[in-house]
Amino acid sequence: MKSNNHLPESELRSRIVKLVRGFFIGLSSIMNKILKKMTGAAMSEQKYTKLEQNRLEKIARLREMGIEPYPHRVERTHTSQEAIAALEGWERQEEATPVAATLVGRIRSMRPMGKLVFAHIEDGEGRIQLFIRMNEVGEEALGLLKENFDLGDFIQASGELIRTRAGEPSLKVTEFRMIAKAVTPLPAAKDEEVEGEIIRHAALTDPETRYRQRYADLAVNPHVRQIFEARAATNKALRQFFDDRGFIEVETPILQPIYGGAAARPFVTHHNQLKQDLYLRISFELYLKRLLVGGFEGVYEIGRDFRNEGVDRTHNPEFTQLEFYWAYADYQKVMDLTEEMVRYVAQEVTGGTTITYQGMNVDLAKPWRRMELSDGVAELAGIDLEDFPDAGSLAAVMKEKGIESAPGTPRGKLIDTLVGEFLEPTFVQPTFLYNYPRDISPLAKNVAGNPEIVERFEGFMAGMELCNAFTELNDPLEQEKRFIEMGRAYDSDADDDYHPMDEDYLRAMRYGMPPNGGFGIGVDRLVMLLTDQPNIREVILFPHLRSRDEEKDVE
RNA sequence: GGCCCUGUAGCUCAAUUUGGCAGAGCAAGCGACUCUUAAUCGUUAGGUUGCAGGUUCGAGUCCUGCCAGGGUCACCA
Numbered sequence: 138m139k140s141n142n143h144l145p146e147s148e149l150r151s152r153i154v155k156l157v158r159g160f161f162i163g164l165s166s167i168m169n170k171i172l173k174k175m176t177g178a179a180m181s182e183q184k185y186t187k188l189e190q191n192r193l194e195k196i197a198r199l200r201e202m203g204i205e206p207y208p209h210r211v212e213r214t215h216t217s218q219e220a221i222a223a224l225e226g227w228e229r230q231e232e233a234t235p236v237a238a239t240l241v242g243r244i245r246s247m248r249p250m251g252k253l254v255f256a257h258i259e260d261g262e263g264r265i266q267l268f269i270r271m272n273e274v275g276e277e278a279l280g281l282l283k284e285n286f287d288l289g290d291f292i293q294a295s296g297e298l299i300r301t302r303a304g305e306p307s308l309k310v311t312e313f314r315m316i317a318k319a320v321t322p323l324p325a326a327k328d329e330e331v332e333g334e335i336i337r338h339a340a341l342t343d344p345e346t347r348y349r350q351r352y353a354d355l356a357v358n359p360h361v362r363q364i365f366e367a368r369a370a371t372n373k374a375l376r377q378f379f380d381d382r383g384f385i386e387v388e389t390p391i392l393q394p395i396y397g398g399a400a401a402r403p404f405v406t407h408h409n410q411l412k413q414d415l416y417l418r419i420s421f422e423l424y425l426k427r428l429l430v431g432g433f434e435g436v437y438e439i440g441r442d443f444r445n446e447g448v449d450r451t452h453n454p455e456f457t458q459l460e461f462y463w464a465y466a467d468y469q470k471v472m473d474l475t476e477e478m479v480r481y482v483a484q485e486v487t488g489g490t491t492i493t494y495q496g497m498n499v500d501l502a503k504p505w506r507r508m509e510l511s512d513g514v515a516e517l518a519g520i521d522l523e524d525f526p527d528a529g530s531l532a533a534v535m536k537e538k539g540i541e542s543a544p545g546t547p548r549g550k551l552i553d554t555l556v557g558e559f560l561e562p563t564f565v566q567p568t569f570l571y572n573y574p575r576d577i578s579p580l581a582k583n584v585a586g587n588p589e590i591v592e593r594f595e596g597f598m599a600g601m602e603l604c605n606a607f608t609e610l611n612d613p614l615e616q617e618k619r620f621i622e623m624g625r626a627y628d629s630d631a632d633d634d635y636h637p638m639d640e641d642y643l644r645a646m647r648y649g650m651p652p653n654g655g656f657g658i659g660v661d662r663l664v665m666l667l668t669d670q671p672n673i674r675e676v677i678l679f680p681h682l683r684s685r686d687e688e689k690d691v692e
Numbered sequence: 693g694g695c696c697c698u699g700u701a702g703c704u705c706a707a708u709u710u711g712g713c714a715g716a717g718c719a720a721g722c723g724a725c726u727c728u729u730a731a732u733c734g735u736u737a738g739g740u741u742g743c744a745g746g747u748u749c750g751a752g753u754c755c756u757g758c759c760a761g762g763g764u765c766a767c768c769a
Binding site for chain 2: 348
């Protein structure tokens with residue numbers, strides 16, 4: 138360890154000088170801060186930033202000139218892309234005179250060059266350049282543009298369509314007006330085109346801001362808009378697929394007095410006038426199957442489920458599910474229909490039957506691999522389930538393989554853990570895993586002659602679980618037994634997991650429920666796969682985020 | 693809920709290693725420029741470094757707590 142005693146005098150002196158200098162710098166810095174705080178406190182709290190105040194002044198200035206920055210009505214003859222097409226038509230001599238057009242959109246860039254201004258406006262279909270010259274609009278209007286129009290403002294512009302010397306389709310503007318002034322500047326996003334590739338500069342990337350202010354995200358990130366267009370196309374394709382096959386789309390209660398149909402904790406709410414607690418549904422299953430009792434042969438619902446659980450890359454508290462129930466079908470038929478459905482949706486949304494997800498190529502054209510669960514566990518986990526007929530022995534052999542489990546975990550849950558650990562990540566190409574343990578599938582029908590296994594399958598691809606289906610249990614007495622069994626299992630576990638008996642569902646089943654196959658798929662995950670998004674929040678417009686401090690204060 | 697990482701100007705990021713006057717580009721203000729396209733050139737301004745404490749003569753930097761986000765594990769399909 139060094140000691141100052143042994144330092145040469147010169148070094149010692151320089152250290153002292155540094156120390157003394159540092160002291161005065163520190164002192165002046167403190168004084169500066171105090172001064173700043175005093176002047177800051179003198180100014181009242183500012184709601185608007187400097188940039189915003191600047192734009193507010195422009196609004197006032199426009200109104201002084203008798204110009205309303207938020208007019209009621211606008212005119213438009215072409216969208217940006219229609220205008221480009223019209224220009225190309227004229228260039229092919231399809232039109233006799235240059236095309237006149239009135240366009241609207243948001244100003245995304247402005248390049249003033251003295252008595253000439255280039256600007257790009259953006260509408261729902263894309264961008265087009267405005268060519269605004271003093272020759273056409275006059276000195277006064279050009280001054281108005283430069284002084285009071287900003288990036289982000291919505292503008293209406295009229296003129297004729299031309300191509301600039303650089304070859305870009307443009308509107309040579311003769312008249313323009315403000316149609317909506319932006320107070321807050323959009324988060325900067327500049328595009329540069331280099332050899333056909335678009336390079337994005339300073340785009341809005343912070344995920345928190347993007348999710349909390351999705352409007353700004355959508356406004357500056359066109360690829361985000363594309364994701365939600367793909368999502369809309371997915372919903373449309375799913376509806377088309379089932380409508381074409383005679384299924385009827387239904388809507389069942391979101392507020393339910395008794396929740397069920399899945400192993401998940403619900404959100405609880407309360408009806409004031411009825412003095413009744415209600416649950417936000419965790420699944421549609423029990424209501425949809427009641428409808429088969431009522432005589433519909435195929436029903437489906439696309440809607441929101443709510444599960445009071447952890448949030449991560451693949452889980453949002455509310456998520457969209459598609460469920461269908463199909464009378465006179467079994468899980469084999471449902472597998473066939475699932476293959477067909479996923480292929481159809483991919484074709485409609487992406488235009489092809491192969492998708493790339495996070496670097497994995499998934500082929501949806503071929504039939505899916507079908508693997509019996511016990512075979513998969515034997516092959517991929519190296520455990521023959523027949524050798525471990527009870528939970529205790531299975532937990533022990535799993536522990537040898539490094540999988541810890543809580544004492545008393547039911548055998549079915551252990552098997553499910555094995556699937557998640559050893560099988561799921563390997564299922565890159567579409568795979569059905571079928572024949573599940575009964576104790577984690579209380580609504581599924583037994584495999585004939587085997588009381589421990591049910592006719593249930595799950596579908597996987599790209600290492601992700603996508604859907605879940607079974608030959609539905611339609612024996613009311615067996616169903617009641619299963620409910621009681623499940624209630625006992627969870628009763629001993631934790632109150633949280635306890636599922637109440639749905640007596641009305643049993644009554645419905647006692648009237649007679651046709652044999653049927655049922656199915657559920659996470660639409661968000663399907664959209665993730667189709668749009669190659671690694672996070673569920675990228676496919677949900679307004680994903681749930683924790684409240685921020687200032688928002689909490691308002692409560 | 694556990695562990696790891698992150699939070700700096702409207703946006704994207706430096707400065708944190710080793711404590712010593714918080715910077716740049718874009719956006720913004722002013723000026724020049726009649727075919728630009730991240731236009732260019734000149735110039736000006738812009739900060740509670742997530743919040744609150746602590747250590748220190750001095751903290752964006754070190755320590756503690758909190759808030760938010762990301763990742764991961766657990767829970768959960």
